[in-house]
Amino acid sequence: MKEAGLFRITQAHGYILQILLAEILCTRYLPRRKNFLLRILMGGLIFLGLAVVMPNMISQYISGTFSLTVFLLSLGFWRFCCAAASQEILYGCMLALFIQNLSSNVYNLILYSMFSNPSVGTQFILSAVLMVLLYSLFYVLIVKRFVKERLDNMLNNMAWIWLIAVGIFVFFLHYLFWIYGIREVWVVYPPLILCDILGIGMALGFVELRTKNADNEKLRQLLELEKKQFEMTRSNVEFVNRNAHDLKHYIHKIQRMEAPEAEELEAVLIKVEAYESAFQTGNATLDIILTEKKMLCQQEKISFSCMADGVALEFMKELDLASLFGNSLDNAIEQERKEAVEKRYIFLKVQRNGMLVSIRIENYCEIFPEISADGLPVASSKKDAVFHGYGTKSMQYVVEKYGGNFRISREGKLFVVSMLFPMS
Numbered sequence: 001m002k003e004a005g006l007f008r009i010t011q012a013h014g015y016i017l018q019i020l021l022a023e024i025l026c027t028r029y030l031p032r033r034k035n036f037l038l039r040i041l042m043g044g045l046i047f048l049g050l051a052v053v054m055p056n057m058i059s060q061y062i063s064g065t066f067s068l069t070v071f072l073l074s075l076g077f078w079r080f081c082c083a084a085a086s087q088e089i090l091y092g093c094m095l096a097l098f099i100q101n102l103s104s105n106v107y108n109l110i111l112y113s114m115f116s117n118p119s120v121g122t123q124f125i126l127s128a129v130l131m132v133l134l135y136s137l138f139y140v141l142i143v144k145r146f147v148k149e150r151l152d153n154m155l156n157n158m159a160w161i162w163l164i165a166v167g168i169f170v171f172f173l174h175y176l177f178w179i180y181g182i183r184e185v186w187v188v189y190p191p192l193i194l195c196d197i198l199g200i201g202m203a204l205g206f207v208e209l210r211t212k213n214a215d216n217e218k219l220r221q222l223l224e225l226e227k228k229q230f231e232m233t234r235s236n237v238e239f240v241n242r243n244a245h246d247l248k249h250y251i252h253k254i255q256r257m258e259a260p261e262a263e264e265l266e267a268v269l270i271k272v273e274a275y276e277s278a279f280q281t282g283n284a285t286l287d288i289i290l291t292e293k294k295m296l297c298q299q300e301k302i303s304f305s306c307m308a309d310g311v312a313l314e315f316m317k318e319l320d321l322a323s324l325f326g327n328s329l330d331n332a333i334e335q336e337r338k339e340a341v342e343k344r345y346i347f348l349k350v351q352r353n354g355m356l357v358s359i360r361i362e363n364y365c366e367i368f369p370e371i372s373a374d375g376l377p378v379a380s381s382k383k384d385a386v387f388h389g390y391g392t393k394s395m396q397y398v399v400e401k402y403g404g405n406f407r408i409s410r411e412g413k414l415f416v417v418s419m420l421f422p423m424s
Contacts, residue, residue, distance in 0.1 A: 016051045022096035030084040039081045047077040102196035103134045105189045112186035166199040283310025293329040302344040312352035324398045327391040332363040357421040365415035
């Protein structure tokens with residue numbers, strides 16, 4: 001091939017821009033290498049040059065491999081620019097491949113079924129409109145949800161095999177259409193569109209499944225940690241209760257001796273008795289949790305009040321009670337630490353109305369957090385990144401386990417967690 005032929009640009013080279021734009025959407029949230037902008041500039045120039053020359057060079061030996069060649073070159077380009085793992089880059093580029101193919105196949109279906117001898121301008125406008133429309137829809141509905149967060153739960157080996165197999169099948173069909181000269185027959189494109197939709201669905205479905213499994217495993221680990229923490233809390237509270245009881249009687253003995261420190265002992269006695277009888281809700285497990293959280297509120301100078309019918313919660317298992325009230329009050333205390341001391345406030349109410357048991361936990365909240373589509377806060381200041389957000393998920397899990405309803409809402413300056421349980 002002559003040198004001029006190597007740099008020949010045809011209408012087919014528009015694929016380079018299409019796949020590159022799709023890949024930008026799917027890789028924009030991946031971690032970047034140092035000197036990213038310089039890498040984009042240098043790597044982009046090299047990529048564009050090779051994407052023009054190499055397909056022209058290969059086409060003199062093998063026809064119908066243009067899109068495959070450009071796609072493989074783009075993988076190298078993003079590997080050069082991004083610091084993500086190869087699997088993450090391949091996953092993003094595979095998603096981009098399917099959406100580009102979907103846009104292209106919808107374009108060809110409309111073009112060859114509705115137009116006869118369309119002008120170049122008509123083809124360009126139709127292609128641009130469909131690309132902008134489908135890419136935008138893809139970005140809003142899919143990329144923000146599945147690509148923005150790095151995929152720590154990548155596809156398993158079998159899922160990768162299926163995903164790559166669908167991609168190869170798509171390339172193979174394009175190759176056959178090119179070889180047998182049926183690219184302008186519109187009836188061949190509906191099957192390709194279905195393949196693209198299948199590829200996107202498989203890629204997102206497998207990752208969603210893996211993410212759900214990972215969430216469940218983290219939730220299980222969190223529940224195990226909560227179980228151990230509750231056992232320690234119960235032991236500590238029981239130990240302090242016993243000592244408070246003994247100390248109270250010891251103070252009474254000293255008072256009967258009319259010791260000179262009687263007034264000071266009376267003040268100590270009041271504090272000890274207040275602690276010993278801090279909560280008597282009728283549910284021993286709830287009493288332990290509330291006692292621990294009240295002590296924490298006192299340390300943080302948070303006003304904590306409670307109206308709880310613990311007997312109404314007898315249907316709930318001990319560890320579920322500990323998880324539900326422990327997480328809800330921990331979240332409330334965490335929020336109150338951010339507020340001015342004079343505004344720190346938490347109120348808990350548990351009551352039974354007929355065949356329903358309601359729980360309401362409210363706390364002062366100056367700045368209400370953003371709530372996601374699933375009704376849970378999307379941000380947290382907790383330092384434990386491993387279980388970030390899983391405390392609220394654990395609460396939701398416990399409520400749903402007993403067939404209840406879980407809701408987070410805002411009432412003025414109050415952050416309110418409401419739970420409603422049916423009595424069996």
